[in-house]
Amino acid sequence: MSDLTNLTLAAMRDGLREKSFSAKELTQAHIAAVEGARELNAFTVETPELALAAAETADRALADGAAKPLSGIPLGIKDLFCTEGVESTAGSNILRGFTPQYESTVSANLLADGAGMLGKLNMDEFAMGSSNETSAWGNVINPWRGAKGETLVPGGSSGGSSAAVAARIVAAATGTDTGGSIRQPAAFTGITGFKPTYGRCSRWGTVAFASSLDQAGPMARDVRDCAIMLRSMAGFDPKDSTSLDLPLPDFEAALTGDIKGRRIGIPKEYTIDGIPAEIEALWSKGADMLRDAGAEIVEISLPHTKYALPTYYIIAPAEASSNLARYDGVRYGLRETPDGGNLIDMYEATRSAGFGDEVKRRIMIGTYVLSAGYYDAYYLQAQKVRTLIKQDFDRAFEQCDVILTPTAPSAAFAAGSKSDDPIAMYLNDVFCVPASLAGLPAMSVPAGADKDGLPLGLHLIGNALEEEGLFNAGYALERAAGFSAQPEKWW
Amino acid sequence: MSVDADTVRKIAHLARIKLPEERVEPMKSELNNILGWVEQLGEVDTSGVEPTTAVIANSLRWREDEITDGDVQEKVLANAPKPMHGFFAVPKVIE
Numbered sequence: 001m002s003d004l005t006n007l008t009l010a011a012m013r014d015g016l017r018e019k020s021f022s023a024k025e026l027t028q029a030h031i032a033a034v035e036g037a038r039e040l041n042a043f044t045v046e047t048p049e050l051a052l053a054a055a056e057t058a059d060r061a062l063a064d065g066a067a068k069p070l071s072g073i074p075l076g077i078k079d080l081f082c083t084e085g086v087e088s089t090a091g092s093n094i095l096r097g098f099t100p101q102y103e104s105t106v107s108a109n110l111l112a113d114g115a116g117m118l119g120k121l122n123m124d125e126f127a128m129g130s131s132n133e134t135s136a137w138g139n140v141i142n143p144w145r146g147a148k149g150e151t152l153v154p155g156g157s158s159g160g161s162s163a164a165v166a167a168r169i170v171a172a173a174t175g176t177d178t179g180g181s182i183r184q185p186a187a188f189t190g191i192t193g194f195k196p197t198y199g200r201c202s203r204w205g206t207v208a209f210a211s212s213l214d215q216a217g218p219m220a221r222d223v224r225d226c227a228i229m230l231r232s233m234a235g236f237d238p239k240d241s242t243s244l245d246l247p248l249p250d251f252e253a254a255l256t257g258d259i260k261g262r263r264i265g266i267p268k269e270y271t272i273d274g275i276p277a278e279i280e281a282l283w284s285k286g287a288d289m290l291r292d293a294g295a296e297i298v299e300i301s302l303p304h305t306k307y308a309l310p311t312y313y314i315i316a317p318a319e320a321s322s323n324l325a326r327y328d329g330v331r332y333g334l335r336e337t338p339d340g341g342n343l344i345d346m347y348e349a350t351r352s353a354g355f356g357d358e359v360k361r362r363i364m365i366g367t368y369v370l371s372a373g374y375y376d377a378y379y380l381q382a383q384k385v386r387t388l389i390k391q392d393f394d395r396a397f398e399q400c401d402v403i404l405t406p407t408a409p410s411a412a413f414a415a416g417s418k419s420d421d422p423i424a425m426y427l428n429d430v431f432c433v434p435a436s437l438a439g440l441p442a443m444s445v446p447a448g449a450d451k452d453g454l455p456l457g458l459h460l461i462g463n464a465l466e467e468e469g470l471f472n473a474g475y476a477l478e479r480a481a482g483f484s485a486q487p488e489k490w491w
Numbered sequence: 492m493s494v495d496a497d498t499v500r501k502i503a504h505l506a507r508i509k510l511p512e513e514r515v516e517p518m519k520s521e522l523n524n525i526l527g528w529v530e531q532l533g534e535v536d537t538s539g540v541e542p543t544t545a546v547i548a549n550s551l552r553w554r555e556d557e558i559t560d561g562d563v564q565e566k567v568l569a570n571a572p573k574p575m576h577g578f579f580a581v582p583k584v585i586e
Contacts, residue, residue: 101566199547212546241551310529321506328507330579332570343584344507352509360508364518365525367506368494378529383542385535390546422521423528439546464547 004029005168009073009225012171016062016072023058023072027051027116030074033169034118039491040141042154042164044079045087046119054116061114070232071114076170078161079120080127081107081216082205086117090207091125091135091157094327094334094354104205105237106174106216113232118170121160125356126324127181127209130428132159133419134358142189142412143167143487147452152412155185155428161219162189166487172220172229176206178213179312180408180432183444186219187407187457190446190485192474193219194226197464198439199244201230202237210319211242213312213436223445223475227251230467246465254468259476260294262469265400269305270431272409279406279456282448286404286458289480290473298400302392307385308434309426314369314382315437321366324359327351361422390438397463402473405431407444407457435461445474447481455485493523 004026007015015021031048051074058072082088082100089095103111111117124134131153132140140159142152143166154163158175162185165173175182177195186193194217201216208214218229231251237243266287271280287297329335329350336349355363369378396403408428418425435442441464444457458477462470494502499519503510510518568574 098570101563101569197547199549212543238552238554242545242547242549244547244549245552304535307532307535310532313525314529314532325507329572330581333572335572337582341582343582346582347507348504348509351507355508361518361521361525363506363508364499364502364522368498368502368522368526371502371505377533380542381532381535381537382529383544384537384540385532386543387540388535388537390543422525437546 155188190455
C-alpha cells in the first residue's frame with residue numbers, strides 16, 4: 001500500500017490543492033492498488049482509463065485554480081448505479097453485458113464534481129444479501145481475516161464497496177442501502193457508511209430493488225470523508241419523483257465535534273437475545289464516550305422494533321417483485337428462448353436462467369404477498385405496522401436528538417456460515433432495518449474490535465433531514481473511539 | 492397460512508419464473524419458513540392505523556407537458572437481445 005492510497009479523501013483533496021502530488025500520481029497509485037487486490041474480487045469491471053482521463057482533467061483544473069470539490073479523487077462505484085458506456089449488472093446474470101446509454105444521477109454528480117471512476121464494485125445480486133455471497137460475479141472477500149486466517153464476508157449488499165475502502169484501493173465508494181446495505185458492510189470492514197434521509201440522493205439511474213426504501217450513500221474511511229462525498233452525491237433531481245427539493249447543507253461544516261447538551265437516545269428494545277456480550281459492552285462504552293463528550297444519555301422506547309424485520313421482509317420483496325418484472329428478455333439483458341417456445345416460455349426461461357436463488361425466493365414471496373386474497377393480510381398489514389414504527393421514532397425524537405445502537409449483531413462471519421438459512425442471514429440487519437422503514441438518516445462508525453481483533457460498528461440514527469447533527473454526533477463518536485486499526489495486507 | 496406445492500407452482504407462473512419440478516418442494520419449505528416468520532405481524536393491533544404511503548412528506552410535482560427527451564432509437568435498442576427493423580422483437584404471440 002502506497003502512502004498516497006493510505007490518505008483520507010480529505011487529505012487527498014488538500015494535498016492535490018497544495019500540489020503535494022498530482023491527480024495523475026494519486027490515480028496511478030490507486031490503479032496499481034486495484035490491480036494488486038484482485039483476490040478480493042471487489043470489482044466487477046475496472047476502468048483505469050476513465051480514472052486517468054478524469055485525473056488529467058483534474059490536473060488541468062488544479063493548475064488553473066478551477067478545482068471542483070472532488071477534482072482528482074479516484075472512486076469506486078457500486079454496480080447498482082448505471083454508468084454510461086460501462087457494463088452495469090447489479091451483480092446479476094440477467095444484466096450481464098448491459099451497457100447503459102446514460103449515467104445515474106448520483107454517479108453523474110460525482111463525476112461533475114471532478115471525481116474519477118476506478119471501476120464498478122461487486123455486490124449481492126440486486127442488492128439482496130448481507131454477505132456478498134449472492135453475486136453472479138462471485139463472493140467478495142473481506143480484507144480482514146479471522147483469528148485463524150479464515151476467509152470472512154465483507155457484509156452486504158455493498159460488499160465490494162466496503163472491501164475496497166477497507167483495503168485502501170479506492171478513496172471512497174458509493175453504496176446503496178435498502179435495509180442496511182451500507183451500514184452493515186461498513187461495520188464488517190471497519191469503515192464509515194452513511195445512509196441519508198430517503199429522498200436526499202436521486203434514485204434515477206440506480207437499479208431499483210425496493211423503491212420506497214432504496215437510498216444511496218457514501219462509504220469511506222471516516223466521517224469527514226462521508227460528509228464530503230454526500231455533499232456531491234445528494235441534491236434535488238426532477239427525474240426522481242421522490243427526490244427532495246430542499247437546500248443541501250454543507251455537511252462537512254457541521255463537523256465541530258461539539259455535542260454538549262445533545263441528547264442521545266438508547267432504545268431499550270434493541271437489547272435482544274443472542275447478541276454477543278462484547279457488542280453489548282461496546283454499545284454501553286459508546287454511550288459513555290458520548291456522555292464524556294458532553295452529551296446527555298436518555299433511555300427511549302421504540303416498542304415496535306421486533307416487528308421491523310418481518311415488516312421489511314414483506315414490503316421489500318413486494319416492491320422487488322414489481323420492480324424486477326422489467327427483466328423479461330425483451331429490451332435488455334439476458335434472453336433464453338426454448339425451442340419452439342412462445343412469449344411466456346421465453347419470459348419464464350429467461351428469468352429462471354438469469355436470477356439467482358435468493359432473488360427468485362424474494363420475487364416469489366413478493367408475488368405471493370401481493371396476490372389476490374393475501375394482500376390485506378400481509379402487505380397492507382405490513383404497511384400499517386410500518387406507520388407504527390415511524391410513529392415510534394417520531395415520539396422518540398421528542399426526547400432525544402440522535403439514537404445510538406449497535407450496527408450489526410456480530411462481527412464479520414465466515415463465508416458460507418449462514419448461506420443455508422435465509423432468516424439467520426436476514427437477522428444481520430435487525431438494527432438497521434427500522435431506520436430504513438422510517439426513511440431516517442443513519443450511519444455506522446467503527447468504534448472498537450472484538451476478541452479476534454475484528455472491527456465492530458456503532459450505529460447512529462438521526463431524525464429526518466437532520467444529517468448535520470447526525471454527522472457531528474458520528475464525528476464526536478469517531479474521535480472518542482479512536483479506531484485506527486487496518487487489515488494486515490495479505491492480498 | 493402456508494403454501495402447498497400447487498400454490499408454489501402458481502406463484503412461480505405469476506412471477507414468470509420457470510421452476511423445475513425438483514425445485515418445487517424445496518421452494519415450498521423455504522417460502523413457508525419465511526411466511527411462518529412474518530406471520531407474527533398478525534399479532535399487532537393496527538385498527539385505525541393508516542398504511543404508510545410516504546416516509547418523508549413530499550408532494551408529487553407538476554411539470555410542463557412538453558417533450559424533454561426523444562429521438563434516441565439507437566440508444567433505446569442498444570441493449571436489446573434481438574432487435575429487428577428498429578423494433579424490439581419477441582417470439583410470435585398469435586398463430
